[in-house]
Amino acid sequence: HFDVSRPLLQRLLAGEGKRTLKAVDGVSFDIPKGTTLSLVGESGCGKSTVARLVVGLYRPTRGRVLFEGIELETARANAETRRRMQMIFQDPYASLNPRWRVRDIVAEPLRAFGLAEGAAALRDRVGQLLTQVGLSPLDGEKYPHEFSGGQRQRISIARALSSNPDFLVCDEPTSALDVSVQAQILNLMKDLQQRLGLTYLFISHNLAVVRQVSDRIGVMYLGRLVELAPAETLFTAPRHPYTRALMEAIPDLEMTGRKRIPVGGEVPSPIDPPSGCPFHPRCPLADARCRAEMPALRPPEAQPATMVACHAVEERRDPAPAPAGADQ
Numbered sequence: 104h105f106d107v108s109r110p111l112l113q114r115l116l117a118g119e120g121k122r123t124l125k126a127v128d129g130v131s132f133d134i135p136k137g138t139t140l141s142l143v144g145e146s147g148c149g150k151s152t153v154a155r156l157v158v159g160l161y162r163p164t165r166g167r168v169l170f171e172g173i174e175l176e177t178a179r180a181n182a183e184t185r186r187r188m189q190m191i192f193q194d195p196y197a198s199l200n201p202r203w204r205v206r207d208i209v210a211e212p213l214r215a216f217g218l219a220e221g222a223a224a225l226r227d228r229v230g231q232l233l234t235q236v237g238l239s240p241l242d243g244e245k246y247p248h249e250f251s252g253g254q255r256q257r258i259s260i261a262r263a264l265s266s267n268p269d270f271l272v273c274d275e276p277t278s279a280l281d282v283s284v285q286a287q288i289l290n291l292m293k294d295l296q297q298r299l300g301l302t303y304l305f306i307s308h309n310l311a312v313v314r315q316v317s318d319r320i321g322v323m324y325l326g327r328l329v330e331l332a333p334a335e336t337l338f339t340a341p342r343h344p345y346t347r348a349l350m351e352a353i354p355d356l357e358m359t360g361r362k363r364i365p366v367g368g369e370v371p372s373p374i375d376p377p378s379g380c381p382f383h384p385r386c387p388l389a390d391a392r393c394r395a396e397m398p399a400l401r402p403p404e405a406q407p408a409t410m411v412a413c414h415a416v417e418e419r420r421d422p423a424p425a426p427a428g429a430d431q
């Protein structure tokens with residue numbers, strides 16, 4: 104059970120003015136064991152910062168990250184916890200050492216955590232891991248440049264799995280790949296989740312991708328979580344105007360019976376965020392309250408499993424409130 108409590112602040116010094124940028128604020132979620140929570144949003148929305156906070160690469164200036172109820176910093180002091188949490192990065196070209204053979208790349212965590220005694224056991228385990236991700240044990244003799252992008256991501260997954268983790272943070276793991284290869288990697292990840300009981304935090308800018316892998320989806324905007332819902336509910340009954348705008352960008356997605364909310368403009372600078380609701384400069388439903396008051400994340404009427412941060416939803420003045428029992 105993973106819990107990131109709010110508010111998490113990642114303080115960064117920005118430019119000459121030395122102003123503080125809250126990269127992530129007011130983000131709170133948990134991930135039950137064996138499930139996938141995805142965070143989506145445009146570039147700069149803070150989703151990758153959350154991923155790095157969750158695996159301990161960044162420290163929150165306020166707020167807490169808990170792993171099985173234990174503060175992350177305390178938990179990570181224990182090698183056993185570090186073994187159990189691994190990360191898969193977007194770019195398999197950059198994250199694999201080009202001078203190492205694949206067998207050494209995959210074996211590194213096995214050595215680091217003392218998980219295979221002796222050369223024969225190490226070789227056998229590396230062979231098993233390569234087979235598990237759809238490669239051949241013979242591929243271990245090759246170097247990363249001899250593989251395609253999809254195969255390199257399979258190698259990254261084999262390396263991440265080599266320490267027998269239960270929790271994987273996947274930061275845009277298919278974004279650098281062609282669409283057909285993306286589907287293969289997503290299928291592999293779903294299959295591994297079922298077979299090994301893995302828990303995923305999945306980060307992506309692409310709602311169509313996360314739909315395939317998620318139990319729940321969180322939508323982020325300017326460092327804040329604006330909607331969090333069961334995956335299918337988010338697609339059948341999206342509530343936040345920004346979530347609806349993201350949906351409209353997906354070709355062929357049926358929004359039967361739901362009025363579209365047109366959204367224009369650009370994402371404002373996180374260094375100088377708008378007052379009140381950060382989405383108000385782009386939102387056709389914005390009113391005086393939106394410009395003055397930050398909306399809290401709370402369940403809308405009749406959707407107890409959904410959380411939305413929007414005054415219009417709370418006041419039931421969004422165009423098509425969800426039917427009763429829309430949560431699935």
Ligand code: SF4
Pocket residue numbers: 343344345380381382383384386387388389390393398412413414415416
């Ligand atoms: Fe739009 Fe207001 Fe809702 Fe923000 S709080 S998304 S500005 S209606």
